Amino acid sequence: MKLGIGARITAVFGLGALLLSILMGGLSYFTVRHFLLAGRESAAQQQAFANAVLVRSSLQAGNTPYVALLADTVAGTDAHSVLYHQSKVYVSSLSVNASSIPAELRKVVLAGTAATQTYRTPAGTAEIVVGVPVPSEQAFYFEVFDLSDLDHTLRVLGLTLFGAGVVTTILGIALGRFASARSLRPLADVSRAAGAIAGGELDTRLDADAADPDLEGLTNSFNAMVDQLQERIEREARFNSDVSHELRSPLTTLAASLEVLEADRDKLPVRSQRALQLLSDDLRRFQRMVGDLLEMSRADAGSVDVFLEEVNVCELVQHSVETGMGHMDGRRHGGPPEVRIDPAVRTWRVGVDKRRFERVMVNLMENADHYGGGVTEIAVGPGAGEKVEVTVDDAGPGIDPRERAKVFERFYRGSASGRRGTGTGTGLGLALVAEHMQVMHGGVRVESSPAGGARFVLSLPVLSDGDEPEMES
């Protein structure tokens, strides 16, 4: 799995803090341990040597018993003595005996050299043993010092450093998260702006004044790029609009002339009649296309105002179907489509541009006519998430699932057009449907109808009491 940049920054900070705390903690622990131990060792050696001198003078004076003397020498300390004298061993306490002295150290001391050793007993207690030979009396004096307190101190120190390390690492991670969020914020702004632009808000720009000085270059070039993009899109839209507009008047003249010819159709020879028919079919298609293109380019140029009105959804659909039928100039197969209304949505209201909604319905009904043998049913019902859905069904060949997203693209004329089309399709109808629905804050999708054909589903947000339809221009 690839880590995101934010996660990586956090990980680097966390790891850095961890390494630093291990280093600092380890260094502090071992330095403190070294000095404490060295101090203890030299104190132990001093004491043991002093006591050895006492032992020697006591032995020289011929004093006995040694145990009392030994007890005296170590009174008030956490040390115990072991004395080897003339192959006898004397101990100052029951807690020590000859086997308390590590064999190695004993060997060195018995050989005549003073030595010190730190070790841990099998029971786990840390101790220092100092061995001092007293050659003049053939005695060997050992003193065992308990290091439990030092051990305890070091353990507490270790735990404290470990705790501090954990806290530092957590702080490092938190700092990393903060730093990554902070450094990625400008990128989040850029991606938000890019998203808005992609969503059609071409006026979006990055705030050059608020930008981080280090990112000034990025901000400026981003804004310059969007300026150019906007200019280009607007120029293209204007061009499209102009072209469509310019085409309209010659087309109207052509259509009028064609009507004159059609009036005298019967007087024409059969070949000319066929040619006239072809001409009028294509001219109609041409006119439709120019009309659709004009509408589309106007929408692209943002020059159309949208007036959303609050209306009852059932009345809206019924009204649009009736008016739509009128526009379809008798091309419908069969009788008027049935509108089935779910009782749940009877009183629901939506904010729509009635003219646009009507165009949407006409478009879908015409398509059902052209490609699906006519509308089988129109239904209004509740949809997911506070939406109302209007479905337009037909019993035709339906739309292949792979084509379902494409049919809403401009100029897309799917495989169905070849099979059943009348040749008047422009491939713009559904693209306009999608645009109209988007402007009205709704959407459109295509599914399979229960009759086996296509089902177009229009969804619109339902207005609750007090909601005003949101205007857009």
Ligand code: ADP
């Ligand atoms: P056109 O002007 O060609 O009808 P549309 O955008 O309205 O353009 O439709 C695009 C394509 O979607 C059509 O060419 C057709 O292949 C397919 N289509 C649209 N409606 C239906 C339908 N009800 N049943 C089957 N195919 C359809």
